[in-house]
Amino acid sequence: MDKYLKRQSIRDNVRMQRRMLTKKQQYQYAKMLALRALKDKRIQRANKLAIFLSFDNEINTNLLINMLWKETKIVYLPVLHPFAPGHLLFMQYNPNTPLVINRLNIYEPQLDVTTLLLLNQLDICFIPLVAFDNYGNRLGMGGGFYDRMLYSWYTGEFTFCPIGLAYDCQYQTEAIPTEKWDIPLPEVITPSCHWHWNIALK
Ligand SMILES: Nc1nc2c(c(=O)[nH]1)N(C=O)[C@@H](CNc1ccc(C(=O)N[C@@H](CCC(=O)O)C(=O)O)cc1)CN2
Numbered sequence: 001m002d003k004y005l006k007r008q009s010i011r012d013n014v015r016m017q018r019r020m021l022t023k024k025q026q027y028q029y030a031k032m033l034a035l036r037a038l039k040d041k042r043i044q045r046a047n048k049l050a051i052f053l054s055f056d057n058e059i060n061t062n063l064l065i066n067m068l069w070k071e072t073k074i075v076y077l078p079v080l081h082p083f084a085p086g087h088l089l090f091m092q093y094n095p096n097t098p099l100v101i102n103r104l105n106i107y108e109p110q111l112d113v114t115t116l117l118l119l120n121q122l123d124i125c126f127i128p129l130v131a132f133d134n135y136g137n138r139l140g141m142g143g144g145f146y147d148r149m150l151y152s153w154y155t156g157e158f159t160f161c162p163i164g165l166a167y168d169c170q171y172q173t174e175a176i177p178t179e180k181w182d183i184p185l186p187e188v189i190t191p192s193c194h195w196h197w198n199i200a201l202k
C-alpha cells in the first residue's frame with residue numbers, strides 16, 4: 001500500500017477504536033493517565049507545562065490539568081498561529097482564561113500576547129497523537145503542527161521534554177511508515193505504561 005494511504009488507514013483505524021471506548025472506560029483511563037503522569041519526577045519538578053484540550057475522542061486531559069493547577073504549575077495550551085500557517089503558539093491557561101473555538105473546532109485561549117510562552121522557558125510539552133509505535137514514531141491529525149514544534153527540540157534549540165499522551169489502544173505493533181519531517185517522541189504515557197526511547201538529537 002502507498003505510504004500516504006497506509007498512514008491514513010492507521011489514523012482512521014485508531015480514531016475508530018478510540019470512539020468505541022465507553023464513558024466509564026474513558027474516565028477510568030483518563031484518571032490512570034493523570035496519576036501515572038504525576039508519579040514522574042520531572043513532571044513533579046516542572047514549573048511550566050504545555051498540554052492540550054482533548055477533542056476527537058483523545059484521552060481526556062482535564063483531570064491532569066486540574067491536578068497540575070492544584071500543584072500550582074503554570075499550564076499552557078496550543079493556539080493556531082494567527083499568520084504563520086501550520087505553526088502553534090502557546091498561551092497560559094488558568095481556570096478563568098476565556099476560550100474560543102478555532103477553525104479546527106478545538107477550544108483555545110483567546111489571543112493575549114501578555115501570556116505567550118517562550119519555548120526556552122518550557123519544561124514539559126505534553127503532545128497529542130493518533131498513533132505511536134515501538135520506536136516512538138508518532139502519527140498526528142495530519143496538520144504537521146507538532147512536527148514543526150518538535151523540530152526545535154530535535155535540533156537542540158530548546159530543551160523542553162516532549163511527552164505524548166494516549167490510550168493504550170493507540171499503540172501500533174507494526175512500525176508506522178514515517179516521512180522525512182516526522183520527529184519521534186522520546187516518551188509516551190498511556191493509562192498502563194510510561195514508554196521511553198533514546199532519540200538521538202540532530
Ligand atoms: N487536542 C488537540 N489539540 C491540537 C492538536 C491535536 O492533535 N489535538 N493539534 C495537533 O496537531 C493541532 C490541531 N491539529 C489538527 C490538524 C488537523 C485537523 C483536521 O484536519 N481534522 C479533520 C480531518 C481529520 C482526518 O480525517 O484526518 C477533521 O477532524 O474532520 C484537526 C486538528 C493543535 N491542537
Ligand SMILES: Nc1ncnc2c1ncn2[C@@H]1O[C@H](COP(=O)(O)OP(=O)(O)OP(=O)(O)O)[C@@H](O)[C@H]1O
Pocket residue numbers: 128129138139140141142143144145146147148151179181182
Ligand atoms: N518541520 C516541518 N516543516 C515544514 N513542513 C512540515 C514540517 N513538518 C510537517 N510538515 C508538513 O505538514 C504536513 C502534515 O504532516 P504529518 O502528516 O506528519 O502531520 P502529523 O504529525 O500527523 O500532524 P500534527 O503534528 O499536527 O499532529 C505534511 O504535508 C508536511 O509537509
